[in-house]
Amino acid sequence: MDKGKSLLQKYHIPISNLDFGYVEKCENAREMEKIVMILRSGEEGYFPDLTRCAEEKLKKLKPDSKLFRTEEKIQQSNVLAKHELKPIYDWTNEIKNKDNVLSELKEEDTVQSLDLPPVRKTTKIDIDKDETETSKNKPAPKPSAKPQPKSTNEQRIKSTDYSKWDKYDPDEEILRMDLEQEREKEQAQIKLKNIINTKKEDQLEISEEITEQQRLNAQIAKLSQVEREQYAEKFRLRGNEYFKAKEYENAVREYTRAINFDPAQAARSYNNRAISYLKLNNYLLAIKDCEACLRLEPDNVKALLRLADANYNQGYRRESYGIYQRVLELEPNNTSAKKSLEQLRQQVGELAPAHATRMVIQELPSDTAPTTKKPEKPAISKSATPKPSIPKPATVEPATVEPVKLPKDYDLAELVKPNRVIKSKIATAAEALGGTLKNTNSIANAQKQQMQHMMQKVASAQGQLRLPQSTCSGSTNNKLLIQELQ
Amino acid sequence: MDKPQMIEHLHESVAYTVYDTKWIPLSAKFVVLGSKPNSHGILDIYELNEDKLKKVKSVEKKAAFKCGTFGASSLRNRHMAIGDFEGRLQVLDLERPEMAVYNVKGHTGIINCIDAIGGTQLECGAPEIVTGGRDGAVKVWDIRQGQEPVVDISPPAQMGDGVNRSNLRRDCWALAFGNTFNAEERLIAAGYDNGDLKLFDLRAMGVRWEATIRNGICGLEFDRRDIPMNKLAVTTLEGGLLVYDMRTQHPTKGFSYVEERNAGRSVGSNGVITGPKATVWTVRHVPQNRDVFLTGSGTGSIRLWKYEYPDRRVFQDADGNKEGVAGKLHMISAVTLSSQPVHSFDWHPDKLGLAVAGAFDQSVRVLITTKLNTL
Numbered sequence: 001m002d003k004g005k006s007l008l009q010k011y012h013i014p015i016s017n018l019d020f021g022y023v024e025k026c027e028n029a030r031e032m033e034k035i036v037m038i039l040r041s042g043e044e045g046y047f048p049d050l051t052r053c054a055e056e057k058l059k060k061l062k063p064d065s066k067l068f069r070t071e072e073k074i075q076q077s078n079v080l081a082k083h084e085l086k087p088i089y090d091w092t093n094e095i096k097n098k099d100n101v102l103s104e105l106k107e108e109d110t111v112q113s114l115d116l117p118p119v120r121k122t123t124k125i126d127i128d129k130d131e132t133e134t135s136k137n138k139p140a141p142k143p144s145a146k147p148q149p150k151s152t153n154e155q156r157i158k159s160t161d162y163s164k165w166d167k168y169d170p171d172e173e174i175l176r177m178d179l180e181q182e183r184e185k186e187q188a189q190i191k192l193k194n195i196i197n198t199k200k201e202d203q204l205e206i207s208e209e210i211t212e213q214q215r216l217n218a219q220i221a222k223l224s225q226v227e228r229e230q231y232a233e234k235f236r237l238r239g240n241e242y243f244k245a246k247e248y249e250n251a252v253r254e255y256t257r258a259i260n261f262d263p264a265q266a267a268r269s270y271n272n273r274a275i276s277y278l279k280l281n282n283y284l285l286a287i288k289d290c291e292a293c294l295r296l297e298p299d300n301v302k303a304l305l306r307l308a309d310a311n312y313n314q315g316y317r318r319e320s321y322g323i324y325q326r327v328l329e330l331e332p333n334n335t336s337a338k339k340s341l342e343q344l345r346q347q348v349g350e351l352a353p354a355h356a357t358r359m360v361i362q363e364l365p366s367d368t369a370p371t372t373k374k375p376e377k378p379a380i381s382k383s384a385t386p387k388p389s390i391p392k393p394a395t396v397e398p399a400t401v402e403p404v405k406l407p408k409d410y411d412l413a414e415l416v417k418p419n420r421v422i423k424s425k426i427a428t429a430a431e432a433l434g435g436t437l438k439n440t441n442s443i444a445n446a447q448k449q450q451m452q453h454m455m456q457k458v459a460s461a462q463g464q465l466r467l468p469q470s471t472c473s474g475s476t477n478n479k480l481l482i483q484e485l486q
Numbered sequence: 487m488d489k490p491q492m493i494e495h496l497h498e499s500v501a502y503t504v505y506d507t508k509w510i511p512l513s514a515k516f517v518v519l520g521s522k523p524n525s526h527g528i529l530d531i532y533e534l535n536e537d538k539l540k541k542v543k544s545v546e547k548k549a550a551f552k553c554g555t556f557g558a559s560s561l562r563n564r565h566m567a568i569g570d571f572e573g574r575l576q577v578l579d580l581e582r583p584e585m586a587v588y589n590v591k592g593h594t595g596i597i598n599c600i601d602a603i604g605g606t607q608l609e610c611g612a613p614e615i616v617t618g619g620r621d622g623a624v625k626v627w628d629i630r631q632g633q634e635p636v637v638d639i640s641p642p643a644q645m646g647d648g649v650n651r652s653n654l655r656r657d658c659w660a661l662a663f664g665n666t667f668n669a670e671e672r673l674i675a676a677g678y679d680n681g682d683l684k685l686f687d688l689r690a691m692g693v694r695w696e697a698t699i700r701n702g703i704c705g706l707e708f709d710r711r712d713i714p715m716n717k718l719a720v721t722t723l724e725g726g727l728l729v730y731d732m733r734t735q736h737p738t739k740g741f742s743y744v745e746e747r748n749a750g751r752s753v754g755s756n757g758v759i760t761g762p763k764a765t766v767w768t769v770r771h772v773p774q775n776r777d778v779f780l781t782g783s784g785t786g787s788i789r790l791w792k793y794e795y796p797d798r799r800v801f802q803d804a805d806g807n808k809e810g811v812a813g814k815l816h817m818i819s820a821v822t823l824s825s826q827p828v829h830s831f832d833w834h835p836d837k838l839g840l841a842v843a844g845a846f847d848q849s850v851r852v853l854i855t856t857k858l859n860t861l
Contacts, residue, residue: 040758064816066748069759071787071820077495077537077854088495088854089536091837092514099513103581106562117604117612117669119628120636123691127641127684185805188737219608227561230512230836231608238713241776245795 007038018044023054029062036067101226220261232262236269243276251276267296267303274306278313286310301331308340317344490790490839490861492821496852498539502528504844506553509834510564510580511606515542516832516842517566517580518850521550527570529554531580534852545583549574557602557663557711558613558629567615569597575617577629588629593619603663603672607712611669618658624676626688639676639686656680664708664732665715675718677703683720695740701726705768708732709776709793717793719771719779725750725763727781727815729793734800734810744793744812752785753822761785767829774838778818778861782828786845788853789820792861818861823851 008015011034016022018035026032036058038044039051058065077085157164220228239254255273259266274289290307293300308323321344327337506519514534522528527550531543549570559565559577565587567577573593576586597617604613614636615627626637641655660677672688679702687694705721715732718741722728727749730741752761764784771779777793796811803809826846834840839855 040760067758069817069820071753071759071789071822074492074494074821074823074853077493080493080854080856084856085537088837088840092534092536095512095514095836099515102512102561102564106564106581116630119612119631120614120626120688122631122634122636123638125637125639125686125691125693127639127693185737185807189807192735192737216609226512230561231606233836234606237774238710241710244775244777 006043007034007041008044011038013038015044018047018050020050020053023050023057026057027061029058029065032058032061033065033067040067098226101224105224105226216260223261228262229265232258232266232269234258235261236272239269239272239276243272243279246279248276248279252280265296267293267300270296271300271303271306274303274310278306278310281313283310283314287314299330301327301334304330305334305336308337312340312344317347320344488857488860490819490855490857492788492790492819493854493856494823494851495854496534496537496539497849498532498851499849500530501848503846503848504830504850505551506830507842507844507850508554508556508566508832509842510566511556511835512561512564516852517554518844519551519554519568521571522546525550525571527551527568529568529578529583532850539852543580543583545578548572552597553600555600555602555615557605558615559602559605560613561606567600567602569600569617569619571596573597573619573621575600575615575627577615588627590627590633592617592625592627592635593621593623595620598657598659599661601661601663601674603666603711607666609669610666610712611672614663614672616661616663616674618661618676620657622655622658622678624658624661624674624686626674637688637691639674656682660703660706660720662706662708662711662718664711664718666712667714671714673715675706675708677706677720679703681722695735697740699726699728700724704765705781707769707771707779709771709779716776719769721749721766721769721781723765725766725783727766727769727791729812729815731799731810731812734808736803736809737807739809742810742812744815746791746815749781749789749791750783750785752783753787759820765827767827768831770831770833770841772838772858773833773835775858775861778858780831780833780841782823782831782843784827785822786824786826786828786847787820787822788828788831788843790818790855792816792818823853824849 013031013034017026017031018039023032023035026035032054036051036054039047039054055067058067157168223231235254235258239251239258242248242251242254252273255269255276258269259273270289270293274286274293277283277286277289287307287310290303290310293303294307297303304323304327308320308327311317311323312320321341324337324341324344327334328341331337500518500520502520502522504518504520507516508519509516510531515531516534518528518530518532520528520530527547529543529545529547529551530541532539533542547570549572552569552571554566554568556564556566558567563579565577565579567575567588569575569592573591573595575588575590575592575597577588579585579587597619599618600615602613602615604611612628612630615629616624617627618624621640623638623640625635625639628636657679658676659679662675663672664675665671665673670689673694674686674688676684676686678684681699681701681703682696683699683703683706684696685694686692699720699722701722701724703720703722705719707719708715709717709719718730718732720726720728720730725748727746728743730743732741735741748759748763750764750766751759752764753759766781766783768782769779770782777795778790779793780788780790782788793813793815795813799811799813800808801811823843824845824847828843828845830844832842834842839858841853841855843851843853845851
């Protein structure tokens with residue numbers, strides 16, 4: 001077009017702007033692009049440093065500029081390491097097996113075929129005829145543009161025809177044009193609505209869904225395992241796409257289909273449907289799906305995390321807490337589980353009755369303290385048998401503990417009347433504690449014995465032991481919760 | 487490198503012009519269609535064997551093959567529908583290719599393009615094949631019906647038709663089925679040499695929408711053909727790439743789109759894409775991720791694009807009409823594959839990242855794209 005012009009003239013950029021100082025200051029990405037283009041073209045001379053500087057600046061202003069699109073020669077497969085190619089080789093062999101199965105199937109029953117929909121009735125769509133039709137009903141941009149000038153042409157008033165111009169009322173004309181436009185728009189809308197309405201009718205037919213479902217099941221029954229897997233996988237992938245596009249209802253529908261087709265290997269579909277339900281805030285169904293997934297794959301960490309999340313949102317915080325701990329058992333370094341657990345711990349603490357205190361018993365080997373223990377954390381440690389001067393409610397903060405297993409709260413409220421301990425029952429309570437430990441505990445026996453030992457001490461040294469509420473005389477606490485830690 | 491990388495895994499030179507390459511579903515085999523120097527049609531089946539390709543079968547027929555598809559065949563029979571240079575549509579059983587399962591002379595000239603649907607989709611209508619030819623006609627075939635198309639979308643006869651056929655008739659270059667999500671709904675998008683883009687509704691039996699693009703349309707594909715239509719990618723001469731958002735049709739403005747005019751632009755100095763514009767021959771969406779697609783261009787390069795949805799896909803204009811909002815296109819990766827146009831490309835339907843490409847340099851390449859799952 002502008003053959004004679006240089007880029008500089010074409011872009012209207014003064015030559016003084018091709019300068020380090022200006023490039024430094026320039027904040028306009030579009031202008032920067034132009035400068036880079038001029039510099040790259042070499043029309044104004046070759047300035048490698050300035051070009052580089054301008055490119056760097058542009059990268060800062062507009063990292064995804066088209067000017068950075070590059071193309072390379074294709075690389076050969078030797079750039080891939082062996083382990084990267086191996087999945088493809090494995091896949092090749094796997095798909096060959098499937099291929100063979102299918103060929104055999106084909107030999108088996110060429111006659112039996114799935115009931116196909118009937119052949120369409122023969123019709124003809126005439127392009128040109130249709131064009132005229134559409135122009136009548138729907139003002140497509142092209143046809144609608146034509147008739148308008150025509151109609152004005154007919155009524156066009158000659159510039160010299162003053163008598164007619166006298167009668168001409170521009171307001172009326174404008175009104176008429178507006179009305180015409182309005183009418184066209186309406187017609188177009190009617191046409192579009194028709195399309196949409198027919199669609200809606202289709203959706204109404206879904207009331208026959210059950211029969212549909214039965215028919216589908218019959219269809220599925222006819223398929224071989226290979227085919228079923230194939231279909232299930234297709235639906236699952238489609239569900240993933242919908243999920244990515246944030247269309248969770250559609251995603252749920254596709255995952256449901258995937259599950260229908262291959263229930264035996266539907267762990268992933270269940271799992272994905274669970275997260276879709278989570279996004280739809282349908283926590284109960286999400287819980288159900290997570291559980292279904294876990295039945296198929298008991299150690300699926302993602303499913304566990306989702307289950308915990310769903311439980312939490314449904315308000316089942318304790319369940320959620322337990323599940324997070326199970327996750328940590330499987331993956332001790334799972335950060336999201338750790339984080340959620342930390343949060344939950346604070347909330348679970350809040351969950352306890354307002355007037356309850358929580359005694360924390362933390363077990364430490366007699367000589368080494370666990371590194372996880374925070375130094376400022378006061379705890380009743382094993383080695384230091386409960387001293388009479390147990391620090392006051394500070395001991396009692398649940399947030400200071402780091403439990404790894406599900407904590408159990410033993411309500412000793414019945415045992416403890418305000419400011420009075422029923423001595424005779426403490427021993428049995430301690431035993432009960434030990435007993436439950438035996439059942440639930442995965443940690444060594446020694447610990448349990450220690451625990452029992454301690455509790456016996458507690459029982460025997462009753463005189464020495466003062467329970468927290470006795471130390472803070474003013475408080476009205478009458479409940480004692482011992483949080484079991486392991 | 488954390489972005490996807492396209493790698494040439496295997497390369498096979500052939501002694502004929504390659505016109506189409508297609509994977510056989512659920513197998514490690516692909517079909518190459520082409521034209522021998524004596525203008526005979528040739529069909530080769532290759533099988534992937536770890537690090538080499540094995541030719542399994544070779545079939546020769548009288549007329550050169552132009553295009554083929556497995557879309558209308560079930561997983562069990564996997565028949566291939568092929569269009570040739572003499573306007574003949576045949577459906578071949580690849581186990582017994584000598585006798586065609588179905589054979590019809592559908593068009594007066596070359597069959598330029600073919601698409602098919604309904605083979606593997608359950609409850610999604612009859613298996614149908616659509617062909618578009620140089621004679622400007624678009625015809626839909628059901629192989630259970632005899633020698634007549636079930637739907638015939640032909641331009642009217644014009645002056646100059648017959649022996650001295652003038653160039654007045656449009657040439658149909660690209661076709662795609664779409665919107666097939668239940669037993670009734672079905673659409674065909676057709677692209678013509680003059681840039682006409684038409685959307686035929688096979689349920690209402692009429693033209694649903696039409697538009698004209700600046701250049702002739704070489705490639706068309708719905709991102710998924712078996713869902714309520716979502717996106718339509720269109721490639722044109724002179725390097726155009728358009729992606730229409732097909733969710734919302736405005737009464738007057740139609741569908742909104744995002745355009746990338748430099749999709750076919752070739753490589754200039756130091757690997758930066760600044761060269762002249764070239765035709766974008768084909769567009770193929772990744773079967774496992776509908777928002778990622780690849781274009782093959784006349785300069786022998788292939789480019790991987792990602793469509794990013796806008797925050798809101800629909801907005802209401804002042805008149806209360808709904809109008810779609812197009813998203814953005816990002817080029818993820820670009821590589822030069824050949825010195826000649828890459829005009830056919832097929833992703834493996836069952837393996838993410840595996841693809842076969844055919845170029846006019848008489849060779850077929852098996853490509854691996856890494857890290858596609860990260861997109």
